[in-house]
Amino acid sequence: MPREVRERQMLDAAVQVFARRGYRPASMDEIAELAGASKPLVYLYLNSKEELFSACVRREADALVRAVRDAVDPDSPAERRLWDGLRGFFAHTAAHPDGWAVLHCQARTHGEPFALEVAAVRQKLVDIVTHLIAETAAEGSCGAPLAGHEASGLANALVGAAEALAGWSNARTDEAPSATERARTLMNFAWAGLENLTNGRRWAPARP
Amino acid sequence: MPREVRERQMLDAAVQVFARRGYRPASMDEIAELAGASKPLVYLYLNSKEELFSACVRREADALVRAVRDAVDPDSPAERRLWDGLRGFFAHTAAHPDGWAVLHCQARTHGEPFALEVAAVRQKLVDIVTHLIAETAAEGSCGAPLAGHEASGLANALVGAAEALAGWSNARTDEAPSATERARTLMNFAWAGLENLTNGRRWAPARP
Amino acid sequence: MPREVRERQMLDAAVQVFARRGYRPASMDEIAELAGASKPLVYLYLNSKEELFSACVRREADALVRAVRDAVDPDSPAERRLWDGLRGFFAHTAAHPDGWAVLHCQARTHGEPFALEVAAVRQKLVDIVTHLIAETAAEGSCGAPLAGHEASGLANALVGAAEALAGWSNARTDEAPSATERARTLMNFAWAGLENLTNGRRWAPARP
Amino acid sequence: MPREVRERQMLDAAVQVFARRGYRPASMDEIAELAGASKPLVYLYLNSKEELFSACVRREADALVRAVRDAVDPDSPAERRLWDGLRGFFAHTAAHPDGWAVLHCQARTHGEPFALEVAAVRQKLVDIVTHLIAETAAEGSCGAPLAGHEASGLANALVGAAEALAGWSNARTDEAPSATERARTLMNFAWAGLENLTNGRRWAPARP
DNA sequence: TATGAATGAGCCTTCATTCAT
DNA sequence: GATGAATGAAGGCTCATTCAT
Numbered sequence: 001m002p003r004e005v006r007e008r009q010m011l012d013a014a015v016q017v018f019a020r021r022g023y024r025p026a027s028m029d030e031i032a033e034l035a036g037a038s039k040p041l042v043y044l045y046l047n048s049k050e051e052l053f054s055a056c057v058r059r060e061a062d063a064l065v066r067a068v069r070d071a072v073d074p075d076s077p078a079e080r081r082l083w084d085g086l087r088g089f090f091a092h093t094a095a096h097p098d099g100w101a102v103l104h105c106q107a108r109t110h111g112e113p114f115a116l117e118v119a120a121v122r123q124k125l126v127d128i129v130t131h132l133i134a135e136t137a138a139e140g141s142c143g144a145p146l147a148g149h150e151a152s153g154l155a156n157a158l159v160g161a162a163e164a165l166a167g168w169s170n171a172r173t174d175e176a177p178s179a180t181e182r183a184r185t186l187m188n189f190a191w192a193g194l195e196n197l198t199n200g201r202r203w204a205p206a207r208p
Numbered sequence: 209m210p211r212e213v214r215e216r217q218m219l220d221a222a223v224q225v226f227a228r229r230g231y232r233p234a235s236m237d238e239i240a241e242l243a244g245a246s247k248p249l250v251y252l253y254l255n256s257k258e259e260l261f262s263a264c265v266r267r268e269a270d271a272l273v274r275a276v277r278d279a280v281d282p283d284s285p286a287e288r289r290l291w292d293g294l295r296g297f298f299a300h301t302a303a304h305p306d307g308w309a310v311l312h313c314q315a316r317t318h319g320e321p322f323a324l325e326v327a328a329v330r331q332k333l334v335d336i337v338t339h340l341i342a343e344t345a346a347e348g349s350c351g352a353p354l355a356g357h358e359a360s361g362l363a364n365a366l367v368g369a370a371e372a373l374a375g376w377s378n379a380r381t382d383e384a385p386s387a388t389e390r391a392r393t394l395m396n397f398a399w400a401g402l403e404n405l406t407n408g409r410r411w412a413p414a415r416p
Numbered sequence: 417m418p419r420e421v422r423e424r425q426m427l428d429a430a431v432q433v434f435a436r437r438g439y440r441p442a443s444m445d446e447i448a449e450l451a452g453a454s455k456p457l458v459y460l461y462l463n464s465k466e467e468l469f470s471a472c473v474r475r476e477a478d479a480l481v482r483a484v485r486d487a488v489d490p491d492s493p494a495e496r497r498l499w500d501g502l503r504g505f506f507a508h509t510a511a512h513p514d515g516w517a518v519l520h521c522q523a524r525t526h527g528e529p530f531a532l533e534v535a536a537v538r539q540k541l542v543d544i545v546t547h548l549i550a551e552t553a554a555e556g557s558c559g560a561p562l563a564g565h566e567a568s569g570l571a572n573a574l575v576g577a578a579e580a581l582a583g584w585s586n587a588r589t590d591e592a593p594s595a596t597e598r599a600r601t602l603m604n605f606a607w608a609g610l611e612n613l614t615n616g617r618r619w620a621p622a623r624p
Numbered sequence: 625m626p627r628e629v630r631e632r633q634m635l636d637a638a639v640q641v642f643a644r645r646g647y648r649p650a651s652m653d654e655i656a657e658l659a660g661a662s663k664p665l666v667y668l669y670l671n672s673k674e675e676l677f678s679a680c681v682r683r684e685a686d687a688l689v690r691a692v693r694d695a696v697d698p699d700s701p702a703e704r705r706l707w708d709g710l711r712g713f714f715a716h717t718a719a720h721p722d723g724w725a726v727l728h729c730q731a732r733t734h735g736e737p738f739a740l741e742v743a744a745v746r747q748k749l750v751d752i753v754t755h756l757i758a759e760t761a762a763e764g765s766c767g768a769p770l771a772g773h774e775a776s777g778l779a780n781a782l783v784g785a786a787e788a789l790a791g792w793s794n795a796r797t798d799e800a801p802s803a804t805e806r807a808r809t810l811m812n813f814a815w816a817g818l819e820n821l822t823n824g825r826r827w828a829p830a831r832p
Numbered sequence: 833t834a835t836g837a838a839t840g841a842g843c844c845t846t847c848a849t850t851c852a853t
Numbered sequence: 854g855a856t857g858a859a860t861g862a863a864g865g866c867t868c869a870t871t872c873a874t
Contacts, residue, residue: 003858024232027843038860043845083413108313110230153385153393156376157369164368165361171327177361185361187411192400203395205291211833236869246835248871257869417837440648443864454839459866499829525646525729569801569809572792573785580784581777587743593777601777603827608816619811621707627854652848662856664850673848 007045010035015056019098023053023110050113057107057114060099061121067092068125078136079191085128086162086186090179093166100170104163122159129155136198154197158190215253218243223264227306231261231314231322262325268307269329275300276333286344287399293336294370294394298387301374308378312371330367337363344406354405362405366398423461426451431472435514439469439526466529473523473530476515477537483508484541494552495607501544502578502602506595509582516586520579538575545571552614570613574606631669634659639680643722647677647730647738678741684723685745691716692749702760703815709752710786710810714803717790724794728787746783753779760822770821778821782814 013035017026028049032039046052071088072081093100107118133151165186169176177185196202221243225234236257240247254260279296280289301308311326338359345354354362373394377384385393404410429451433442444465448455462468487504488497509516523534549567581602585592593601612618637659641650652673656663670676695712696705717724727742754775761770770778789810793800801809820826 001858006858022232024230028845029843039844040846040861041859044859049844080414149385150393153373153376153390154397157373157394157397160372160376161365161369164371165365168361168364168368177357182361184411184413185358186365187413188405189362189365189398189401191411192404192409193397196400197396201400203392203399205392205395206288209833235867247869248835249833251870252834419837422837438648440646444866445864455865456840456867457838460838465865496830565801566809569789569792569806570813573789573810573813576788576792577781577785580787581781584777584780584784593773598777600827600829601774602781603829604821605778605781605814605817607827608820608825609813612816613812617816619808619815621808621811622704625854651846663848664857665855667849668855 003045006035006037006041010037010042010045010052011056011059014052015060015098015102018053018056018106019101023106023114028052053107053110053114054117056099056102057117057121060096060103061118063096063099064089064092064103065121065124068128072128078132078139082129082132082191082194083183083187085132086183087179089125089162090166090169090182094170094176094179094182097170100166104167126152126155126159129158133158133194133197136194139198154194158186161189162186211253214243214245214249218245218250218253218260219264219267222260223268223306223310226261226264226314227309236260258322261322264307264310265322265325265329268304268311269326269332271304271307272297272300272311273329273332276336286340286347290337290340290399290402291391291395293340294391295387297333297370298374298377298390302378302384302387305378308374312375334360334363334367337366341366341402341405344402347406362402366394369397370394419461422451422453422457426453426458426461426468427472427475430468431476431514431518434469434472434522435517439522439530444468469523469526469530470533472515472518473533473537476512476519477534479512479515480505480508480519481537481540484544494548494555498545498548498607498610499599499603501548502599503595505541505578506582506585506598510586510592510595510598513586516582520583542568542571542575545574549574549610549613552610555614570610574602577605578602627669630659630661630665634661634666634669634676635680635683638676639684639722639726642677642680642730643725652676674738677738680723680726681738681741681745684720684727685742685748687720687723688713688716688727689745689748692752702756702763706753706756706815706818707807707811709756710807711803713749713786714790714793714806718794718800718803718806721794724790728791750776750779750783753782757782757818757821760818763822778818782810785813786810 010031014026014031017031017034021027021030026049028039028042031052032042035042042052046055068085068088071091072085074081076084103118103121107114130151133154137151165182169182193203218239222234222239225239225242228234229238236247236250239260240250243250250260254263276293276296279299280293282289284292311329314322341362342354342356342359345359373390377390401411426447430442430447433447433450436442437446444455444458447468448458451458458468462471484501484504487507488501490497492500519534519537523530525531546567549570553567581598585598609619634655638650638655641655641658644650645654652663652666655676656666659666666676670679692709692712695715696709698705700708727745730738757775757778758770758772761775789806793806817827
């Protein structure tokens with residue numbers, strides 16, 4: 001069996017085991033067995049548990065970013081791009097729950113090397129959204145323009161909301177909502193606020 | 209030294225170690241040493257690593273829920289309650305980063321027993337928000353009432369956004385925003401959308 | 417069982433196993449079993465295979481140097497001191513063949529950390545002999561005094577001869593010579609030459 | 625590439641790796657790579673790690689014995705033969721430090737199969753010297769002839785001294801002495817004693 | 833109450849060795 | 854003749870956990 005195929009099988013198995021068990025409890029034995037190969041072969045191809053995990057993270061992260069990018073037509077208006085991007089995001093995370101679990105639940109909690117890698121990927125998503133928000137704001141008749149870190153904060157909140165929604169929806173066993181439904185929920189939740197900011201309307205606590 | 213005090217020291221140490229190392233890499237040796245007690249004593253009081261972790265999760269989760277509840281005056285209007293609750297949430301998570309890390313980063317990633325417990329706690333927060341949203345919707349002249357799962361989805365998204373914002377803000381080393389600023393960002397982000405829903409206005413994709 | 421006792425048992429077992437098998441093939445399992453303890457206990461007390469080996473080397477080396485030093489009366493003349501030192505050396509190496517094997521055969525061949533340690537110990541012996549030779553030379557009516565490196569070379573040769581004799585004698589199964597016999601052989605072999613040097617007589621190849 | 629050449633390359637590589645790493649840490653991978661061949665080929669030609677090591681030992685040992693034999697003219701007097709043999713020995717060990725390291729440092733420390741083989745080779749050298757000593761003794765007007773084991777002991781001591789001197793000289797980084805200088809040091813050290821024995825003069829401890 | 837002493841079990845990793853081509 | 858692909862076996866090390874005192 002050619003190396004390329006074997007390697008993909010190994011990564012598939014690893015993603016699955018890492019997602020289900022977590023990094024530490026995942027044993028190389030289990031991964032190798034699930035991949036249908038012997039442990040030394042796994043080491044021959046992927047060198048160590050750490051590198052194996054890294055490879056999983058990179059693969060899943062790249063796939064996610066690509067899925068979101070591919071879902072968006074860069075020439076459509078901001079609202080549409082957000083809507084398409086979210087659908088792409090939810091569709092991909094729903095289709096690859098293990099990969100998503102590795103990124104969202106495991107990689108962020110296990111030491112510098114992985115956390116940094118995942119943070120970098122997450123940042124790509126946040127950047128996409130940040131640009132989108134900034135651009136939306138610029139389009140509008142915005143009185144006071146958004147400060148950079150304000151846009152970042154909003155983007156983080158939006159991505160966080162999406163992540164939470166993805167996690168929650170994936171975890172549901174009873175009639176999980178479709179990717180489109182998830183995206184609609186989030187647009188309902190977030191778009192009005194963004195639009196307000198676009199027009200310079202900020203929320204402020206009512207003076208008692 | 210009275211048992212109560214010792215036990216709290218142990219939990220303090222455990223929360224710290226679990227937060228910094230993660231569940232598996234955290235060793236009972238390190239926890240015992242940090243707590244200034246011998247290992248058998250830790251076992252005498254807390255039975256096992258699993259139960260110790262559970263106890264940490266319960267304690268931190270209860271503290272967080274209490275902090276949010278205490279920040280809210282149940283007689284104030286919904287908007288105010290959300291604003292106050294968020295400030296309480298952000299203030300507490302900023303003040304207890306280790307506890308928050310245990311809840312948010314560690315507990316959810318480690319197998320059935322803990323994940324369920326954490327999920328249960330998170331659900332308390334989500335429930336608070338769900339009620340708040342549902343009630344808000346009921347107050348308004350809402351044409352079509354929110355379906356239950358729709359409110360849940362929104363609440364999850366809101367809590368997710370708050371969690372993401374908390375994590376992101378805690379991680380910032382340069383001038384992290386204050387709890388109030390965090391809360392304002394989130395209100396800006398979320399309140400307009402909730403208000404729209406209150407009034408029966410839903411977002412829908414533009415028909416091209 | 418008190419720690420001190422256990423630790424000595426472990427070192428005894430380790431010396432034996434290292435001597436018989438060599439450093440790498442020696443397994444911690446075998447050492448632990450021979451010591452009558454479990455493997456984790458060996459690690460608790462001695463940290464790692466490397467440190468365990470180091471501890472063996474140090475203990476055996478110190479014992480050997482002490483045995484030689486104790487055998488010699490510093491106030492006796494050089495000839496006597498050499499004779500006594502050699503007897504002490506052969507007696508000790510014959511009484512502790514495993515320790516001697518660890519020093520002579522194993523430690524020198526296994527990487528920097530050990531080799532350096534053993535080299536240091538061997539140097540102590542060589543130094544003793546070097547001083548003795550230099551002093552002998554000084555006493556005599558020596559025409560041309562010995563250069564420093566010449567004395568070192570001689571001392572190394574003498575120690576090497578002793579080591580070889582120890583190894584060879586220990587390996588003999590048929591009537592191995594006593595320590596005194598070994599020492600006499602070496603004195604026969606070496607003393608005349610040293611005495612010659614003392615008196616400025618050097619060997620030179622016959623001009624053909 | 626003809627088998628003979630390949631095989632020599634493999635042995636060259638093996639000697640180098642065994643000398644630098646030691647028997648166990650030396651990996652067949654490294655040897656194969658250094659030899660510029662694939663691992664299965666190494667196995668095809670040399671069957672196993674053990675046999676490969678044996679082959680190295682045999683080759684290096686034969687070369688050393690041959691070097692010593694070739695350096696000696698069997699018709700010259702004993703003194704001259706010893707002098708020539710030593711020069712041959714030191715010249716060869718200095719010219720082939722890896723081979724010498726395999727013989728002296730590695731082979732003796734690794735279990736029955738190798739140790740025996742090396743011991744056999746060493747015995748060849750010792751035998752040469754033993755004969756030489758015995759013959760020297762016979763030539764002289766020796767009162768009491770040397771007992772066989774006495775000659776063996778002396779020969780072992782002499783070879784040991786030579787080995788130690790070779791190791792020490794090879795290890796020196798500052799102006800290592802030439803082979804001739806090494807040989808002279810050893811003759812200075814040993815010849816007078818042998819000559820004495822030749823003439824029936826034995827060393828004996830001074831009666832106090 | 834409190835602890836020094838001790839261990840069974842398991843995991844990552846490596847290596848000599850062999851097929852199928 | 855030569856090799857990419859593959860593995861059984863074993864070793865170092867760590868950890869949660871428990872007695873005996």
